Amino acid sequence: MDLPVVEVHKHGVWLLAKNVDQYIHRILVEEDAKSPDDTDKVLYGASSEAGKKLYRKGDFAESQIANLDSYLLKKVGLFPDVLERKVMRHFDDGDPVSALVTGEFYTKKGLFPGFGRPYVFNAKILLRVGRISEAKDAARVALKSPWWTLGCAYQEVADIAQWEDEQIEYIREKVTEEGRQEDLKKGKEPVQVALDEAAFLLDLASIEGSWDECLERVAECYKEAGLLEIAKFILYGD
Known part of the structure; x- marks a missing residue:
């Protein structure tokens, strides 16, 4: 399974690419577009044979595609920031219909x-x-996803959704010992209870950006669920 490439921000993560190859492909194109001649091709040189399989130097210029973002979407893949810029360009061009589409x-x-x-x-x-x-x-659909994938502060989205604090309070109750015991009494498997608690803790941490405060407990939840390598990774430090 491909693992996404993300960048960590205060309130969560931003998706950079769907997988490593796509990310490398993109940065090689961007480097080539910035320096069309053979100077400053540091990334291309460092990528060695792997980079050559993904991108051929000069292809962006030869393609005669209007701009870098269009090339990325047509030749490399879909990226959140590129799609968002495309929407905003439609607005700037006075074309709200294309922006909405x-x-x-x-x-x-x-x-x-x-x-x-x-x-x-x-x-x-x-x-x-x-x-x-x-x-x-x-x-409201966005808030059904993990809150640390919203790309902004939770409150910004909650305001648009016209949500009060009930959902936050509900999650806070779920991560208490009473909440865990209630789920177990209802017949939920202990593994699922542990995974749910980890997810809830991450959602709560994304609100204030208080990641360090929940790391140990999140790791413990993954241990309880039998995911020892993930727990080890979470606690890994430089």
């Missing part, structure tokens, strides 16, 4: 599974054009 495409099922960011961005552009009810619905 692209925003809707961004949320297409299967493009970025598990990430709430596409729905957050779509909610914001719907709000921009005055479609408040649809923006609220999109924000």
